Amino acid sequence: MTTSVSGGLAIEGLHKVLGGRSIIHSLDMAVRPGELVSLLGPSGCGKTTTLRMIAGFLTPDAGSIKVGGREVVNLGPEHRPSAMVFQNYALWPHMTVAKNVGFPLKLRKRPKAEIAERVDAALTLVNLMHHKDSRPARISGGEQQRTALARALVQEPELLLLDEPLSNLDAKLRVKVREDIREIQQRLGITTVIVTHDQEEAMSVSDRIAVMNNGRIEQFSTPADLYSTPATEFVATFIGSLNRLEGRIEDGRVVPGAGVVGIRPEDVVFGPEAHPRGLAATVERVVPRGHFAELHLRREDAELRSYVTGVPPAVGTSGCARIEKWLEFEDGQLVGQGTPA
């Protein structure tokens, strides 16, 4: 399978009302050709609804969807240049793996020899040639997932859509399959939109992430950017972990105020010796997290969580905790970032 010429995706002013409730409000999003973008957000924020509108299963009440520069909003799913991988894989149980993968080509009336060749290529790509003649019910969840992926890829779509593609796999397989998906996506250069509510998954595979909340995109940026410069308080708490405190920071301590400060746990540094910018703190709880540990610290001004690597201090240890970096929010929006003077 060769690299497909993938167009980008441009969504403008997308609106959708379902059950009398406005689910998607004026959503704009531009995905560049060959880019992998995740739609990330809490349950019920409208990710699936958005994806289904892109795929053509739902008609938006307003807005435009362009794939490769072509308006597709009035086309049925069978006429759109996108291919979707469903959450439950949606493999046809009465067809073998090869028949499942070949069906889209059969619909396009491709010659038999070409179908056979492209099915083999797609199955080789996802490493499933040995299950060619198996029925979907007889193969494992991960293999079903890869069959569904092959069925989408064989169409050489301009746009690949995946709805929570990994949610039915166990933790270990999930990491492997998502790396496979990313690798294949990059190799083929195929524009891809993945829906997920798992931030780690989104962070590890995406070029950019659209963080959704209540039918809106809160921020659309690279994983690193979302983490270091979250545009809103929602994004800051949703991506990664955050100490959220009311007030502001003055001379390294939290003082009452109108705004909200957010401090990443890795920006809280705890040590046994006193520090000019630190305050006395005691360790109240230690939560092992594998290669690091999460400390719950009590200071006179606030309770802070901190990450340490190496051997963590024991519960009850006294020391000094300082804040190296923080985010400042007002009315939920980022207004500034602070570092000690």
Next chain:
Amino acid sequence: MPRVLSRGVVVLLAAVLALFIIGPLAWLAVRAFAASWTYPDLLPDAWTLRWWSVVFSDRALGVAVQNSLFFAPITVLVSAAICLPAAYAFARFEFPGRRFFLIGVFAANSFPKMGLFVSLAALFYALNLMNTILGILVVHVLGTVVFMTWIPAAAFAAVPRSLEEAARDAGASKLRTFFSVTLPIALPGILVAAIMSFLSSFDEAQGTYLVGAPDYMTMPTQMYSLVLNYPTQVAAVFSILLAIPSVALLLAAHKHIVGGHLAEGFQIK
């Protein structure tokens, strides 16, 4: 020891069940070949094929077999043509009166059959349908509506929508999706409905007798006159013939529905 005991109980139960089911059939089979059989002998005094030749050489009986083999398949086809689209609509669309119609389908089976047929006969006299093929077909199809609607409706409803959406996404039109995905997956349920309809048509006697006799006699209606006019052995031969399609269909169904890959269709997650 308890295991041996419980196995013994199972074997005993199976034997009783087998006797209960096979016993009368065996008696029937023996009777069909018996020249004479005096109580309390376990087996007939003499064997004969006379009753079979009586059946096969009697023109009226032959016609009855022909009629049955005509009405049953036609009934299934007509019933499927009428009921399957309705079943699909019940399964996939929400429309006003949906529940009413779904329950209404039971109406034909919820009244005493004879009462229904008598009022049907009154209607048929007015419409000149008495003693017509069409009239008999109407009676037969009526008796199959419940099977042909409810079972396929459940089968269609059990086809996950995402399987249909995946077909649309792959490039199939709505019609193509129905014939390539929905129908094959629902097929086991539809086959079951077709078999039950076939048997119900094959067995239908009351209504057929009322509407069709004496011009159109089918195997079950012919049974009535057999019981009255022929030796019991002929009735035995005839009931064996009447049972053949049921047994054949059940065997075929077993092979294709339980054993075949279609069964996997039911295991879809």
